[in-house]
Amino acid sequence: MNPNEPKIIPEPKNLPEPKITPELVASHGLKPEEYQRILTLIGREPTFTELGIFSAMWNEHCSYKSSRLHLKTLPTKAPWVIQGPGENAGVIDIGDGLAAVFKMESHNHPSYIEPYQGAGTGVGGILRDVFTMGARPIAALNALRFGDPDHPKTRHLVSGVVAGVGGYGNSFGVPTVGGLVGFHTRYDGNCLVNAMAVGLARTDGIFYAKATGVGMPIVYLGSKTGRDGIHGATMASAEFGEGAEEKRPTVQVGDPFAEKLLLEACLEIMASDCVNAIQDMGAAGLTCSAVEMGAKGDLGVELHLENVPTREAGMTAYEMMLSESQERMLMVLKPEKEEEAKAIFRKWGLDFAVIGHTTDTLRFVVKHHGEVKADLPIKELGDEAPLYDRPHVPTAPLAVIEPESITPPLSNGAALVKLLGMPDLASKRWVYEQYDSIILGNTVQRPGGDAAVVRVEHGPKGLAMTADVTPRYCEADPFEGGKQAVAEAYRNISAVGATPLAVTDNLNFGNPERPEIMGQLVGCIRGIGEACRALDFPVVSGNVSLYNETFGRAILPTPTIGAVGVIDDFSRSVGIAPQAEGDEVFVLGN
Amino acid sequence: MKARVTVTLKTGVLDPQGKAIEGALKSLGVDGIDSVRQGKVFDLELGGADKAAAEAAIKAACDKLLANTVVENYRIEIL
Amino acid sequence: MKARVTVTLKTGVLDPQGKAIEGALKSLGVDGIDSVRQGKVFDLELGGADKAAAEAAIKAACDKLLANTVVENYRIEIL
Amino acid sequence: MKAAVIVFPGSNRERDIAYALELTSGVKPAMVWHGDSALPAGTDLVVLPGGFSYGDYLRCGAIAARAAIMDAVRAHAAKGGLVLGVCNGFQILCEAGLLPGVLMRNSSLKFIARNVHLRVERSNTPFTRRYNAGAVIEVPVAHGEGNYIADDETLKRLEAEGRVLFRYSDAAGTVSQSSNINGAMNAIAGIVSDNGRVLGMMPHPENHVDPSIGSTDGRALFESLAEALETA
Numbered sequence: 001m002n003p004n005e006p007k008i009i010p011e012p013k014n015l016p017e018p019k020i021t022p023e024l025v026a027s028h029g030l031k032p033e034e035y036q037r038i039l040t041l042i043g044r045e046p047t048f049t050e051l052g053i054f055s056a057m058w059n060e061h062c063s064y065k066s067s068r069l070h071l072k073t074l075p076t077k078a079p080w081v082i083q084g085p086g087e088n089a090g091v092i093d094i095g096d097g098l099a100a101v102f103k104m105e106s107h108n109h110p111s112y113i114e115p116y117q118g119a120g121t122g123v124g125g126i127l128r129d130v131f132t133m134g135a136r137p138i139a140a141l142n143a144l145r146f147g148d149p150d151h152p153k154t155r156h157l158v159s160g161v162v163a164g165v166g167g168y169g170n171s172f173g174v175p176t177v178g179g180l181v182g183f184h185t186r187y188d189g190n191c192l193v194n195a196m197a198v199g200l201a202r203t204d205g206i207f208y209a210k211a212t213g214v215g216m217p218i219v220y221l222g223s224k225t226g227r228d229g230i231h232g233a234t235m236a237s238a239e240f241g242e243g244a245e246e247k248r249p250t251v252q253v254g255d256p257f258a259e260k261l262l263l264e265a266c267l268e269i270m271a272s273d274c275v276n277a278i279q280d281m282g283a284a285g286l287t288c289s290a291v292e293m294g295a296k297g298d299l300g301v302e303l304h305l306e307n308v309p310t311r312e313a314g315m316t317a318y319e320m321m322l323s324e325s326q327e328r329m330l331m332v333l334k335p336e337k338e339e340e341a342k343a344i345f346r347k348w349g350l351d352f353a354v355i356g357h358t359t360d361t362l363r364f365v366v367k368h369h370g371e372v373k374a375d376l377p378i379k380e381l382g383d384e385a386p387l388y389d390r391p392h393v394p395t396a397p398l399a400v401i402e403p404e405s406i407t408p409p410l411s412n413g414a415a416l417v418k419l420l421g422m423p424d425l426a427s428k429r430w431v432y433e434q435y436d437s438i439i440l441g442n443t444v445q446r447p448g449g450d451a452a453v454v455r456v457e458h459g460p461k462g463l464a465m466t467a468d469v470t471p472r473y474c475e476a477d478p479f480e481g482g483k484q485a486v487a488e489a490y491r492n493i494s495a496v497g498a499t500p501l502a503v504t505d506n507l508n509f510g511n512p513e514r515p516e517i518m519g520q521l522v523g524c525i526r527g528i529g530e531a532c533r534a535l536d537f538p539v540v541s542g543n544v545s546l547y548n549e550t551f552g553r554a555i556l557p558t559p560t561i562g563a564v565g566v567i568d569d570f571s572r573s574v575g576i577a578p579q580a581e582g583d584e585v586f587v588l589g590n
Numbered sequence: 591m592k593a594r595v596t597v598t599l600k601t602g603v604l605d606p607q608g609k610a611i612e613g614a615l616k617s618l619g620v621d622g623i624d625s626v627r628q629g630k631v632f633d634l635e636l637g638g639a640d641k642a643a644a645e646a647a648i649k650a651a652c653d654k655l656l657a658n659t660v661v662e663n664y665r666i667e668i669l
Numbered sequence: 670m671k672a673r674v675t676v677t678l679k680t681g682v683l684d685p686q687g688k689a690i691e692g693a694l695k696s697l698g699v700d701g702i703d704s705v706r707q708g709k710v711f712d713l714e715l716g717g718a719d720k721a722a723a724e725a726a727i728k729a730a731c732d733k734l735l736a737n738t739v740v741e742n743y744r745i746e747i748l
Numbered sequence: 749m750k751a752a753v754i755v756f757p758g759s760n761r762e763r764d765i766a767y768a769l770e771l772t773s774g775v776k777p778a779m780v781w782h783g784d785s786a787l788p789a790g791t792d793l794v795v796l797p798g799g800f801s802y803g804d805y806l807r808c809g810a811i812a813a814r815a816a817i818m819d820a821v822r823a824h825a826a827k828g829g830l831v832l833g834v835c836n837g838f839q840i841l842c843e844a845g846l847l848p849g850v851l852m853r854n855s856s857l858k859f860i861a862r863n864v865h866l867r868v869e870r871s872n873t874p875f876t877r878r879y880n881a882g883a884v885i886e887v888p889v890a891h892g893e894g895n896y897i898a899d900d901e902t903l904k905r906l907e908a909e910g911r912v913l914f915r916y917s918d919a920a921g922t923v924s925q926s927s928n929i930n931g932a933m934n935a936i937a938g939i940v941s942d943n944g945r946v947l948g949m950m951p952h953p954e955n956h957v958d959p960s961i962g963s964t965d966g967r968a969l970f971e972s973l974a975e976a977l978e979t980a
């Protein structure tokens with residue numbers, strides 16, 4: 001295919017931007033006091049584009065404003081941790097000069113609105129997080145929660161989400177090796193799609209978002225920008241209600257083919273030592289990635305939006321800054337390597353353009369056809385984001401039920417049959433047989449067991465991985481439930497014969513502005529922290545998804561725990577299938 | 591009765607297929623085609639003779655299955 | 670210039686997707702649709718103004734790529 | 749053996765098959781970019797790997813079948829050279845006219861990824877000489893469009909000429925509707941060209957070459973090729 005050289009759509013006149021009104025501020029998900037904070041910070045009324053930038057940077061999804069205070073209490077260090085939370089993904093040393101790079105992320109609201117594309121782009125996003133750091137993805141997992149099986153929407157959501165997860169991962173070419181599927185009426189109006197990816201890199205070949213050097217060209221790479229998902233990040237953090245259906249056109253469409261090309265191109269330019277800094281355009285797209293690159297490197301950034309490759313004519317600065325079009329990357333190239341890098345982009349048929357440069361002003365300046373659309377202090381955009389210590393009430397302990405007080409409604413035999421027929425316990429083959437679990441030829445323990453095991457390169461080392469949580473335990477007692485989720489993930493890894501090393505978490509909760517919900521979040525985080533400290537099992541990456549509510553009813557508290565461990569000889573890992581007739585069965589522990 | 595349903599992507603929705611086809615046409619040396627967007631057609635045969643009932647059935651089919659109305663539009667023609 | 674290409678399966682060629690849709694419609698309770706055959710449409714935009722040249726380009730696109738003429742027919746409409 | 753694995757944009761099992769080739773023949777295959785116009789000199793086996801070339805957009809394999817390198821592949825086949833297409837590679841061979849028929853959506857309309865049993869129909873071919881005719885092997889499939897369809901006449905010819913090499917069966921080698929995972933005509937999983945030198949198959953023998961990863965049932969296919977080329 002011929003490379004599509006960047007096309008500049010002539011657009012001599014910019015459209016006038018709308019006036020800032022309280023309604024407009026509210027429609028950006030910003031509270032009046034948050035808007036006040038903006039006014040104080042910049043000393044004037046923001047432009048429309050600036051308001052959009054603030055809404056993207058300061059929403060829950062990007063700023064972690066409700067959870068940050070509590071997340072800080074999690075243990076994140078161990079001698080084998082190379083990179084903890086704060087980058088695109090966590091990195092741990094697995095020996096032999098190799099590192100495992102992994103993270104989990106939610107795509108709950110988009111998947112509820114359009115299950116196929118929502119789930120697919122969730123998988124795409126987490127894969128990008130991993131390969132942005134220089135790692136080739138070697139496995140994917142997914143943790144799915146749906147409503148009651150009899151709820152009218154459940155069937156549609158299950159089939160769409162599963163097809164979407166498979167459709168993206170299978171085409172991209174990563175084995176989907178594990179996960180979980182659960183059903184409960186509390187997810188009726190709000191399914192959960194948590195996607196995890198694990199990649200492999202050399203410990204001396206990890207790439208970061210931090211840009212260095214003034215006057216460095218900032219390069220856009222990947223698919224063209226369209227109007228996809230504008231306001232998507234804001235939507236992902238908004239409580240659902242009657243109007244949810246109308247938000248549909250903002251759904252992003254995934255292109256796993258473009259992502260695969262992006263992967264190969266990125267790994268190739270990284271191997272050729274062309275990259276100074278790199279950041280994927282995920283939620284809140286160009287805004288978050290450009291700000292982060294500059295802020296982390298103590299640099300300013302100036303963008304010239306007329307150079308951004310666009311799919312649609314007449315896109316405004318506001319739209320380009322907020323677009324969530326998928327399969328895009330932002331990077332700073334080493335100037336002397338620019339031509340070499342461009343040849344690689346052309347080879348893979350990807351759009352690219354120099355869309356700006358780094359400056360020494362510490363300002364985030366966005367220009368469109370010469371007109372300044374935004375001029376903001378770059379560090380403060382992230383650092384001065386609101387931080388809330390939201391009121392929280394501990395979950396009331398449940399009354400203790402004495403075993404003697406219960407008369408079993410069913411005989412043991414009938415109870416067993418009933419249990420076996422429950423969707424939560426039934427075989428998940430229908431799901432994981434739609435996922436290519438063996439591509440790359442390294443899957444030692446396939447889906448269906450406690451943890452998956454994937455051979456590292458061609459062995460003998462293997463990585464074990466799992467995703468787990470039991471929401472009803474968390475509902476009953478957040479602290480114990482959080483501990484239990486970590487312990488179960490740890491056991492899953494141990495059960496296949498591997499040594500558990502580190503955790504990624506995905507905290508799915510309701511509206512944090514309600515003290516009971518905040519109480520669940522705080523309790524679960526305390527429990528996770530306690531268990532991780534006790535087990536020397538640091539948290540190296542994670543994601544928080546709040547406002548998972550419909551009509552004021554929250555989902556069950558669902559802190560999904562993803563874990564990774566290492567086994568020195570993969571051929572010694574064990575699965576759950578009995579090996580031979582007459583084998584003895586042991587129970588370990590109390 | 592025969593009918594045709596045409597399902598096309600809404601404006602602005604990314605069409606990865608169309609994009610790949612555009613690129614392929616260029617490299618095959620087919621010039622002059624600037625943009626391609628791909629959609630689906632369904633050719634239906636219906637038993638009954640009642641046009642209104644047929645239209646209602648087709649509309650139900652589109653809404654429930656043939657089109658993903660989040661990202662697609664559809665058009666029904668009774669032939 | 671705009672054009673639409675419609676690609677349909679030749680008569681007699683099995684259409685598993687159409688068959689599956691028929692089945693799915695029945696289980697969704699949509700009655701009266703006896704048979705479904707699925708095809709594709711391509712909406713093209715062409716730069717030039719010459720209709721004959723456009724038609725030639727589209728025909729080339731169909732023969733070389735858009736249709737698998739072993740099992741599919743195509744039809745071109747200049748809009 | 750001098751094998752060349754063709755890499756298209758969106759190929760994703762090229763490393764898997766290169767590993768299987770190297771493991772069984774001891775020689776690393778050449779990786780050849782789709783935009784090249786010639787095969788490396790002395791190539792005696794061309795492999796089209798699995799994947800989603802061009803995203804499987806339009807029709808699976810359609811765009812790849814028209815890539816620059818495919819003229820060289822056609823010329824290689826016309827000279828009687830060996831060609832192996834697996835999964836997406838099979839789809840590409842059909843679209844390129846090197847094998848008859850088409851691969852349509854699985855009858856379940858779902859992607860299917862699991863181990864299946866295949867009955868090896870013939871052993872006197874360069875692809876299957878290390879198997880016994882009638883043997884049953886277990887290998888994985890991973891595809892959404894593997895439902896093989898051809899017109900009646902083609903199908904009759906394929907059967908009459910013994911060109912069906914693999915069929916979906918159960919563990920005992922019985923072919924039935926329930927063993928036919930994707931609805932393919934006559935449960936066809938793999939066919940060869942009229943000169944018997946071009947094989948297209950949907951399942952992935954390259955993923956079953958290691959005892960600790962699944963099984964080694966796929967290994968003999970690559971060993972057959974290595975042996976055929978050695979003795980040629």
Ligand SMILES: Nc1ncnc2c1ncn2[C@@H]1O[C@H](COP(=O)(O)OP(=O)(O)O)[C@@H](O)[C@H]1O
Binds near residue numbers: 178179425431450451
């Ligand atoms: N969404 C999924 N994706 C991939 N594999 C899955 C998924 N859901 C379940 N599985 C597989 O099925 C196995 C059994 O699932 P589950 O019944 O939830 O078991 P457990 O309670 O032991 O985790 C999991 O360990 C996993 O390997």
